Amino acid sequence: MLAMLAIHGLTQSFLSPDGRRNTVVDVPAFSLGAGEQLALRGESGSGKTTFLHLIAGILAADSGSIHVEGIDMVSLSEPKRDRLRAEKIGYIFQTFNLLQGHTVLENVLLGMSFGPGADRSRARAVLERLGLGERLYHFPRQLSTGQQQRVAVARALANRPKLVLADEPTGNLDRRNATESLALIRETCREVGAALLLVSHDENALAQFSQVKNFADINAAQQGAGT
Amino acid sequence: MTILLIVYRSLRQHALSTVVTACSLALAAGLLMTVWVVKTQSQRTFTQTTAGFDAVLGARSAKLQLVLNAIFHLEASPGNLAWADYEQIKQHPAVKTAIPIAVGDNFRGWRIVGTVPELFSDVEYNPGRKYTLAAGGRFFETGKHEAVVGSFVAQQLGWKVGATFHPFHGIAFDEQHEHEEQYEVVGILEPTNSPADRVIWTPLEGVQTMTGHNPAAATEVSAVLIQLRSPTAGFMLDMMYNKQGNRLTFAYPVGAIVGELFAKIGWFDRVLALVAYLVALVAAGSVLASIYASMSARRRDLAILRALGAHRRTVFGAVVTEAAVIGALGAAGGFVVYCGLMVVVSNVIRVQTGVVLERVAWHDVLWICPLAMVGLAALSGMVPAAKAYRIPVAETLAPAS
Numbered sequence: 339m340l341a342m343l344a345i346h347g348l349t350q351s352f353l354s355p356d357g358r359r360n361t362v363v364d365v366p367a368f369s370l371g372a373g374e375q376l377a378l379r380g381e382s383g384s385g386k387t388t389f390l391h392l393i394a395g396i397l398a399a400d401s402g403s404i405h406v407e408g409i410d411m412v413s414l415s416e417p418k419r420d421r422l423r424a425e426k427i428g429y430i431f432q433t434f435n436l437l438q439g440h441t442v443l444e445n446v447l448l449g450m451s452f453g454p455g456a457d458r459s460r461a462r463a464v465l466e467r468l469g470l471g472e473r474l475y476h477f478p479r480q481l482s483t484g485q486q487q488r489v490a491v492a493r494a495l496a497n498r499p500k501l502v503l504a505d506e507p508t509g510n511l512d513r514r515n516a517t518e519s520l521a522l523i524r525e526t527c528r529e530v531g532a533a534l535l536l537v538s539h540d541e542n543a544l545a546q547f548s549q550v551k552n553f554a555d556i557n558a559a560q561q562g563a564g565t
Numbered sequence: 566m567t568i569l570l571i572v573y574r575s576l577r578q579h580a581l582s583t584v585v586t587a588c589s590l591a592l593a594a595g596l597l598m599t600v601w602v603v604k605t606q607s608q609r610t611f612t613q614t615t616a617g618f619d620a621v622l623g624a625r626s627a628k629l630q631l632v633l634n635a636i637f638h639l640e641a642s643p644g645n646l647a648w649a650d651y652e653q654i655k656q657h658p659a660v661k662t663a664i665p666i667a668v669g670d671n672f673r674g675w676r677i678v679g680t681v682p683e684l685f686s687d688v689e690y691n692p693g694r695k696y697t698l699a700a701g702g703r704f705f706e707t708g709k710h711e712a713v714v715g716s717f718v719a720q721q722l723g724w725k726v727g728a729t730f731h732p733f734h735g736i737a738f739d740e741q742h743e744h745e746e747q748y749e750v751v752g753i754l755e756p757t758n759s760p761a762d763r764v765i766w767t768p769l770e771g772v773q774t775m776t777g778h779n780p781a782a783a784t785e786v787s788a789v790l791i792q793l794r795s796p797t798a799g800f801m802l803d804m805m806y807n808k809q810g811n812r813l814t815f816a817y818p819v820g821a822i823v824g825e826l827f828a829k830i831g832w833f834d835r836v837l838a839l840v841a842y843l844v845a846l847v848a849a850g851s852v853l854a855s856i857y858a859s860m861s862a863r864r865r866d867l868a869i870l871r872a873l874g875a876h877r878r879t880v881f882g883a884v885v886t887e888a889a890v891i892g893a894l895g896a897a898g899g900f901v902v903y904c905g906l907m908v909v910v911s912n913v914i915r916v917q918t919g920v921v922l923e924r925v926a927w928h929d930v931l932w933i934c935p936l937a938m939v940g941l942a943a944l945s946g947m948v949p950a951a952k953a954y955r956i957p958v959a960e961t962l963a964p965a966s
Contacts, residue, residue, distance in 0.1 A: 387959075387963070388959070391959045394872070396871075396872055396958050396959050396962075397958075397959045416876075416877070417876050417877075417878075420871070420874050420875065420876050421874065421876075423872075423873075423874050424873065424874020424875075425874075429872060429873075431872075431962065435865075435869045435872065435962060436869075437574075437866050437869055437870075438578075438866070439574040439575065439577065439578040439866070440570075440574050444570060444574070447570075448567065448570065448571070448870070448873065449873045449874075451567040452567070452870075452873055452874030452875050452879075453874055456567070493873075
């Protein structure tokens with residue numbers, strides 16, 4: 339299977355307040371095939387979010403390589419990383435990160451506009467597919483938590499990304515909503531042919547995946563810390 | 566399109582501060598445009614207001630006082646000159662027309678000016694324009710207690726042909742000093758947009774011989790309005806009256822002398838302009854402060870945009886564009902403020918001087934100022950835009966927990 343995501347020797351460290359440099363991410367090798375769905379189990383503070391930020395190009399890695407569909411994210415300039423993220427990667431945040439001043443439809447359109455371009459009919463279709471056809475002109479504050487999360491999913495998938503990164507996507511949902519929501523994310527990813535990498539510490543969420551890995555097993559930095 | 570949507574939504578989200586900031590910019594733009602337009606228009610209009618005359622001859626005094634009194638019907642008369650002086654200049658070969666005037670009376674503050682019928686029959690107050698009367702009126706007859714009234718006075722006093730009045734002594738209204746003579750309005754002048762609109766015109770001898778006036782003044786006039794045959798004649802008469810003589814003043818050329826007034830009050834223009842500049846500066850500061858203050862609230866939104874793939878330059882551009890749009894709103898509002906101020910200012914000038922400014926006249930400041938406002942606002946927006954440019958995305962998007 340062609341690796342959609344291939345990581346080699348990836349490290350990221352931060353300067354702590356006492357002046358020491360703490361390595362948070364140290365992933366010697368990691369890969370994810372096209373259309374593959376994998377969940378990473380990890381506790382809060384284990385560096386999962388940083389790992390996803392590095393893959394998405396939101397953070398610049400200290401060293402190593404991150405190939406997304408064959409393109410090395412690490413060697414790209416920041417504007418090119420932004421472009422690659424907008425075109426190839428869908429990101430679902432734990433707190434959804436919807437733009438509160440924009441309608442549901444605008445949230446999705448804005449997400450598309452930085453990539454291949456805003457496509458109104460596509461945005462509407464995705465939102466309708468996720469059961470939000472009646473809420474296109476609502477603002478996020480007018481939606482339930484579950485609906486807000488579906489908007490975040492629609493925004494992540496509207497561009498037909500090759501890779502979807504989901505950071506604790508069920509963290510703010512009750513159990514029933516979490517189960518439904520996760521099923522929806524997985525199903526929609528399958529529909530658009532996107533690979534899915536989910537990080538979570540929620541065992542119920544992890545239980546829905548056939549492939550689950552411990553983040554500590556791939557992150558050498560955590561192995562040393564013993565978490 | 567994307568930037569415009571971001572800007573539009575941000576302005577909507579911060580509607581109150583947007584409106585307040587745009588209003589302060591509108592005030593600044595309106596003030597600046599009004600100051601410039603009034604300054605240049607009034608200077609041009611006043612220096613062109615000569616009532617059709619090239620010069621004024623009067624008692625020894627400052628030329629400006631003489632012109633203000635005889636042409637603009639403002640200020641006190643500097644004194645009288647003898648009828649013989651009028652006869653002398655009238656006969657001078659360089660003089661085309663000489664019209665004597667006598668002042669010293671008023672009706673409820675409106676100045677009464679005695680003159681001769683030739684003012685209306687021979688003089689063009691503007692090139693190609695002579696005084697004309699509204700329907701039903703005629704010019705006064707010499708020796709009779711008749712008056713022709715300027716259009717603005719007639720409008721203010723509600724006078725029609727046939728109205729009668731008793732003049733009051735002096736140029737300032739004092740109820741105690743009413744003259745016995747009764748005058749009848751026989752004609753109302755069509756508007757001239759000149760100081761003549763604010764004057765009650767009567768026969769010269771009527772003012773000279775009014776009861777209570779000094780009998781000696783019966784053979785004197787307040788000033789003589791002069792049309793010359795050629796410009797060089799003006800310099801010759803200037804030499805004759807001002808340099809060789811010491812009894813009379815020959816104010817020539819009228820426009821240049823009025824120009825001196827503007828030179829004297831130039832400091833006032835500069836103060837007004839300075840105030841307007843300061844208001845513009847404060848308004849620009851308010852754009853900066855308003856957007857900068859909202860940056861904390863918008864930090865997350867901007868980080869989300871960046872996470873969705875927006876470049877740093879996109880968020881920078883969005884913030885600068887937002888500031889520029891506020892500047893444009895302010896500039897548009899500035900035109901409303903400008904129109905309102907122009908109506909007020911031009912009315913005040915008309916009431917005080919009879920000179921009418923054009924309210925819709927074009928001036929370069931009308932495009933320079935709005936453009937400068939937009940530029941200034943955009944420049945102010947660069948400070949918060951730089952902050953937006955530097956937003957650390959990962960740190961800002963980290964969940965609060």
